[in-house]
Amino acid sequence: MRRLMMGLALLGLGLSHVQAGVVERQLENGMKVIVKQDRRAPIAVSQVWYKVGSSYEHGGITGISHVLEHMMFKGTQQHPPGEFSRIIAANGGNENAFTGRDYTAYFQTMASDRLEVSFELEADRMRNLLLLPEEFEKEVEVVKEERRMRTEDKPQSLTYERFLAGAYETSPYRIPVIGWMADLDALEVEDLQVWYRKWYAPNNATLVVVGDVEPEQVIRLAQRHFGALRPEMVARPKPRTEPSQRGSKRMRVKVPARQPYLVLGFKTPVIGKAEEAWEPYALEMLAYVLDGGSSARLANNLIRGDELAVSADASYSAFSRLPGMLVLDAVPTPGTAMDVVEAALLKEIARFKHELVSEEEMERVRNQIIAAKVYEKDSVFYQAMLIGQLETVGLDWRLADDYVGHLKAVTAQQIRQVANKYLREDNLSVAVLEPLPMDEGVAMLTASGVDDD
Amino acid sequence: MIDSRTIRLFLLCAGLLFAAAVTATPRIATWQTANGAKVLFVEAPEIPMVDVRVVFDAGSARDGAKHGVTSFTNSLLTEGAGDWSAYQIAERMENVGAQLEVGSLRDMAWVSVRSLTERKALSISLETLATVLAKPRFAPDDIERERQSILASLLQDEQSPGSVGQKRLYRLVFGDHPYAADPEGTAESVKSLTREDLLAAHQRLYVARNALVAIVGAVDKARARDIAEQVTVALPAGEAAPPIPPVEALQQAVEERIPFPSTQSHLYLGQPGMRRGDPDYFPLYVGNHILGGSGLVSLLSEEVREKRGLSYSVYSYFLPMRQFGLFQLGLQTKNEQAEEALRVVKSTLERFIGEGPTEEELQAAKQNITGGFPLRVASNGKIVEYLAVIGFYGLPLDYLDTFTEKVRDITREGIRDAFKRRVDPDRLVRVRVGRLSPPVAQVAEDAGGAKQ
Numbered sequence: 001m002r003r004l005m006m007g008l009a010l011l012g013l014g015l016s017h018v019q020a021g022v023v024e025r026q027l028e029n030g031m032k033v034i035v036k037q038d039r040r041a042p043i044a045v046s047q048v049w050y051k052v053g054s055s056y057e058h059g060g061i062t063g064i065s066h067v068l069e070h071m072m073f074k075g076t077q078q079h080p081p082g083e084f085s086r087i088i089a090a091n092g093g094n095e096n097a098f099t100g101r102d103y104t105a106y107f108q109t110m111a112s113d114r115l116e117v118s119f120e121l122e123a124d125r126m127r128n129l130l131l132l133p134e135e136f137e138k139e140v141e142v143v144k145e146e147r148r149m150r151t152e153d154k155p156q157s158l159t160y161e162r163f164l165a166g167a168y169e170t171s172p173y174r175i176p177v178i179g180w181m182a183d184l185d186a187l188e189v190e191d192l193q194v195w196y197r198k199w200y201a202p203n204n205a206t207l208v209v210v211g212d213v214e215p216e217q218v219i220r221l222a223q224r225h226f227g228a229l230r231p232e233m234v235a236r237p238k239p240r241t242e243p244s245q246r247g248s249k250r251m252r253v254k255v256p257a258r259q260p261y262l263v264l265g266f267k268t269p270v271i272g273k274a275e276e277a278w279e280p281y282a283l284e285m286l287a288y289v290l291d292g293g294s295s296a297r298l299a300n301n302l303i304r305g306d307e308l309a310v311s312a313d314a315s316y317s318a319f320s321r322l323p324g325m326l327v328l329d330a331v332p333t334p335g336t337a338m339d340v341v342e343a344a345l346l347k348e349i350a351r352f353k354h355e356l357v358s359e360e361e362m363e364r365v366r367n368q369i370i371a372a373k374v375y376e377k378d379s380v381f382y383q384a385m386l387i388g389q390l391e392t393v394g395l396d397w398r399l400a401d402d403y404v405g406h407l408k409a410v411t412a413q414q415i416r417q418v419a420n421k422y423l424r425e426d427n428l429s430v431a432v433l434e435p436l437p438m439d440e441g442v443a444m445l446t447a448s449g450v451d452d453d
Numbered sequence: 454m455i456d457s458r459t460i461r462l463f464l465l466c467a468g469l470l471f472a473a474a475v476t477a478t479p480r481i482a483t484w485q486t487a488n489g490a491k492v493l494f495v496e497a498p499e500i501p502m503v504d505v506r507v508v509f510d511a512g513s514a515r516d517g518a519k520h521g522v523t524s525f526t527n528s529l530l531t532e533g534a535g536d537w538s539a540y541q542i543a544e545r546m547e548n549v550g551a552q553l554e555v556g557s558l559r560d561m562a563w564v565s566v567r568s569l570t571e572r573k574a575l576s577i578s579l580e581t582l583a584t585v586l587a588k589p590r591f592a593p594d595d596i597e598r599e600r601q602s603i604l605a606s607l608l609q610d611e612q613s614p615g616s617v618g619q620k621r622l623y624r625l626v627f628g629d630h631p632y633a634a635d636p637e638g639t640a641e642s643v644k645s646l647t648r649e650d651l652l653a654a655h656q657r658l659y660v661a662r663n664a665l666v667a668i669v670g671a672v673d674k675a676r677a678r679d680i681a682e683q684v685t686v687a688l689p690a691g692e693a694a695p696p697i698p699p700v701e702a703l704q705q706a707v708e709e710r711i712p713f714p715s716t717q718s719h720l721y722l723g724q725p726g727m728r729r730g731d732p733d734y735f736p737l738y739v740g741n742h743i744l745g746g747s748g749l750v751s752l753l754s755e756e757v758r759e760k761r762g763l764s765y766s767v768y769s770y771f772l773p774m775r776q777f778g779l780f781q782l783g784l785q786t787k788n789e790q791a792e793e794a795l796r797v798v799k800s801t802l803e804r805f806i807g808e809g810p811t812e813e814e815l816q817a818a819k820q821n822i823t824g825g826f827p828l829r830v831a832s833n834g835k836i837v838e839y840l841a842v843i844g845f846y847g848l849p850l851d852y853l854d855t856f857t858e859k860v861r862d863i864t865r866e867g868i869r870d871a872f873k874r875r876v877d878p879d880r881l882v883r884v885r886v887g888r889l890s891p892p893v894a895q896v897a898e899d900a901g902g903a904k905q
Contacts, residue, residue: 259609
């Protein structure tokens with residue numbers, strides 16, 4: 001549901017009277033700087049994007065990019081642990097960081113006259129991180145707590161993690177961003193030092209600023225703070241291409257839970273790696289037709305209609321570094337068998353193969369995307385996010401400009417073609433959460449009499 | 454994607470209204486519609502879009518004995534209205550790229566629309582909004598489908614240690630008060646609600662004198678007047694809902710441990726906190742910002758996370774409501790160290806109440822709050838939420854203009870005094886959800902890691 005609110009679905013730049021120019025420059029050390037002026041409010045967001053994330057990792061050190069992200073707040077020669085956050089806070093700033101499959105990004109939002117504060121701190125920690133062992137020992141425990149909170153104790157998240165791990169054979173998209181617990185347990189601060197040296201360099205970074213700023217001034221400021229940083233030899237990650245799937249896969253995940261859950265996915269291409277350039281856009285359109293709002297097919301046929309599911313979603317991202325999947329998931333209505341829901345989802349997929357999507361549905365998707373592009377102007381953060389994400393997965397931020405145009409050009413025949421080509425049974429993976437009784441779990445656990453303290 | 458340091462989410466609860474005038478605050482115009490609905494409007498000409506949020510005093514505090522009825526009613530508004538089915542309502546909006554959302558909490562329930570200002574889009578959006586507010590169908594099929602959806606959502610809560618703990622905390626802190634109940638109700642109450650119950654709730658609460666219309670967007674005041682009239686014209690004038698009874702202080706500490714098959718224990722501490730417009734609002738707000746409301750730089754985060762690595766997220770917040778809302782502290786940590794984490798939280802709270810903040814802590818908090826003001830009102834989406842809160846709770850229209858000044862006036866002594874009077878560490882509700890006595894094998898597995 002509400003796919004329009006998610007991820008990269010809202011790509012693009014907006015109307016000309018609020019859209020000022022975007023200035024792009026590469027510093028001599030290889031760092032790219034992209035500045036977009038937006039004068040609505042006297043604020044600016046500054047984001048530093050690194051081309052590293054869980055899809056750059058290998059077995060044994062999974063989760064390392066994310067742990068390093070945490071450690072980036074733990075001190076440099078100039079600024080002791082925690083001071084980064086205190087300085088930003090004292091300047092009225094809002095800061096955070098996030099790690100994904102294809103990137104690690106750091107951001108501050110502040111009054112636009114404070115931009116230099118953020119540049120100074122970011123430049124410092126790009127090359128001068130301390131990685132103190134005693135700070136690492138504590139922080140890796142924080143990350144394990146994060147993993148317990150986000151994954152271990154959330155039946156659907158756990159199922160989704162196992163789904164990805166099982167669906168992909170060699171693609172690093174099988175690696176959970178937060179890392180496997182055993183790898184977190186075995187992680188050492190020396191591993192982080194290697195990882196930091198390898199990826200945290202100006203020639204592997206993109207600085208994006210959006211807000212009430214003069215682009216040329218921002219470029220000069222960036223030059224002043226980042227310009228002297230030494231570049232690094234950054235090796236391109238190996239392709240680790242996912243071999244074509246030879247038959248469907250099924251997984252069962254048994255967890256104490258109250259509700260069953262189903263997730264399924266078909267391997268799909270991405271922009272830049274598709275056989276035909278339009279294919280990813282056709283898949284985007286297909287996902288919207290399934291889940292672009294409450295009038296879309298999943299809501300109308302599964303949630304209403306046959307009332308088989310209380311929630312049903314479809315997602316696909318055309319803009320990732322490596323090929324991924326078109327993923328569908330659903331929670332059945334109480335009393336509805338899981339195989340009935342699965343059959344209904346697959347029936348919706350099958351429909352695309354022999355029936356052309358109506359012009360009415362196509363037009364509705366187009367209008368939603370056009371409107372969403374206007375709404376996204378309401379957030380400088382989101383505008384910066386789009387630029388940074390595109391650049392970091394190896395695409396050009398200008399693709400955002402062309403997104404609506406590309407989607408508008410997709411025909412119903414092309415949607416039928418991609419459905420037939422990629423949404424095949426041999427290309428399918430399915431994971432089903434099978435709830436174990438929760439009360440029995442508790443009874444068993446509490447009966448042992450071992451104190452937990 | 455993982456959003457890894459998102460503790461600041463909790464700030465949304467803590468300080469929906471922590472803003473003030475370093476730069477121009479939005480200029481708020483206000484008036485009443487012909488049938489008595491209050492309107493708050495801010496003109497924002499830059500982007501050709503408009504947000505309209507209609508808020509009713511129709512949260513679960515109005516449920517009476519029928520738990521969940523207001524939430525159920527609210528969620529059905531868009532499931533069929535006037536001549537349209539749920540599909541047709543969605544289709545109308547989505548055909549023109551407009552967004553329609555409903556929501557309800559303990560105090561308020563709302564319907565909101567975001568639309569382009571383009572003539573056809575806006576006209577369809579407003580017509581749809583007016584109809585779902587005034588003429589919901591409550592068709593038996595839609596009711597049954599929605600009932601199943603709510604029951605499923607309640608099941609979902611049961612598999613989440615966080616939801617289980619949060620619900621229990623409310624029950625124990627608020628006792629017999631209407632705030633005690635979960636807004637969605639219970640499986641039992643939801644199963645027993647009838648179409649008549651829903652119709653009656655709608656008739657009683659979705660009336661003009663019980664409504665607030667917040668508008669932000671690229672329309673002038675004359676057009677905003679038309680919009681406000683159009684979306685409320687079909688509502689009967691009705692009456693504002695009666696006052697909600699005050700929340701009583703806790704008489705004693707309460708502790709509850711709920712066994713749950715999770716790797717972490719979720720810990721909650723709570724007490725009745727403060728109301729909107731509370732005379733102690735500013736010292737409590739700024740004080741809490743220091744204690745546990747400022748993410749990674751808060752005292753709780755420093756003690757629990759930065760110094761000891763015990764939890765990913767630890768926080769405290771006041772949720773100001775019509776009457777005293779919740780004052781809450783919380784964290785999650787692996788079961789074996791739950792008692793240790795709890796001791797740290799309690800001692801941090803007790804020390805803060807005893808000593809108050811240091812001068813440096815207070816200055817840092819003031820700088821953060823006042824320096825960050827422009828961020829709070831930097832988007833139409835944020836401004837419309839402020840308008841809803843200011844209008845709904847009857848806060849003064851210069852609330853945003855005077856906010857920084859009031860924050861700057863706060864002293865260490867003021868914070869210490871307010872916390873001493875308002876927070877009693879000896880009468881806290883404590884809820885722990887998690888494995889209380891894990892078997893040895895399970896502990897070993899947790900410590901050893903992956904469960905492949």
